[in-house]
Amino acid sequence: MVGRGAGGCLLLHGFSGSPLEMIPMADALAQHGWTAGVSELAGHGSPRDLARTTWREWLASADAAFRELRRGCPRVAVIGLSMGGAVALCLTTGRQPAAVVTISTPIRMKRLIARASRVAARVVPYVPVLMKLGPRERAMRRYQSPARQIPLRATQEVERLLDEMREVLPRVRVPVLIAQGRRDWVIPRESAREIAARVPGEARVLWLPHSGHVATLDRDRRVLFNEVAQFLRPYLDGETGGEAGDGGAGDGAAD
Numbered sequence: 001m002v003g004r005g006a007g008g009c010l011l012l013h014g015f016s017g018s019p020l021e022m023i024p025m026a027d028a029l030a031q032h033g034w035t036a037g038v039s040e041l042a043g044h045g046s047p048r049d050l051a052r053t054t055w056r057e058w059l060a061s062a063d064a065a066f067r068e069l070r071r072g073c074p075r076v077a078v079i080g081l082s083m084g085g086a087v088a089l090c091l092t093t094g095r096q097p098a099a100v101v102t103i104s105t106p107i108r109m110k111r112l113i114a115r116a117s118r119v120a121a122r123v124v125p126y127v128p129v130l131m132k133l134g135p136r137e138r139a140m141r142r143y144q145s146p147a148r149q150i151p152l153r154a155t156q157e158v159e160r161l162l163d164e165m166r167e168v169l170p171r172v173r174v175p176v177l178i179a180q181g182r183r184d185w186v187i188p189r190e191s192a193r194e195i196a197a198r199v200p201g202e203a204r205v206l207w208l209p210h211s212g213h214v215a216t217l218d219r220d221r222r223v224l225f226n227e228v229a230q231f232l233r234p235y236l237d238g239e240t241g242g243e244a245g246d247g248g249a250g251d252g253a254a255d
Contacts, residue, residue: 002030007237009232010069016154041058051151075236079103080100098236099232169198170199
């Protein structure tokens, strides 16, 4: 945990990732006077552990981290990368975060991938990560999560989590910023638009023209960090009383 402030930021990494990929963002947000905590989701210590955990356990571990941060911070925003963004949105049903930020978050798994993983999991428990694209800037490579085998059973849990997220979206009552890299080969950009369309309250899309999937380590990261800070400021500094409303910062490259 970094920083000491009344406003808190809970940062959640992506599927098969690690807290490392969120550390630069946590450091940047702490410089705005907030407390930033980076949580490891359940099962993400090893592929074997990941194969044994469910999406509900991912959500429960994020909920525990939220409650811990809330003890010292009356207002807490949740920021999630990829699958972590889906967890952040699902948290809004049991908790009332000040705001949510999703980064490179899918609306659903591609149909072909979902079907293939269900069939293959019966005979091939793990698959290697064939392509682990590291950050293009050398200084960011120390924050890259290590390449690991992916348990196919866990990809089915991602599918279930995204099913739950789609059910939750029409009930989200907190402001949401949806950041999406235009060079993301993992997540179609339609996901960002569809998430924004399904949220009934304030939802804005921030496009990152030079970023891929792990935008927290990519070329637009400073733009991302600044835009997120501007978006969160009214909600974490108490200007809106922590309630969802019409305020918030404008998008850098809004849709």
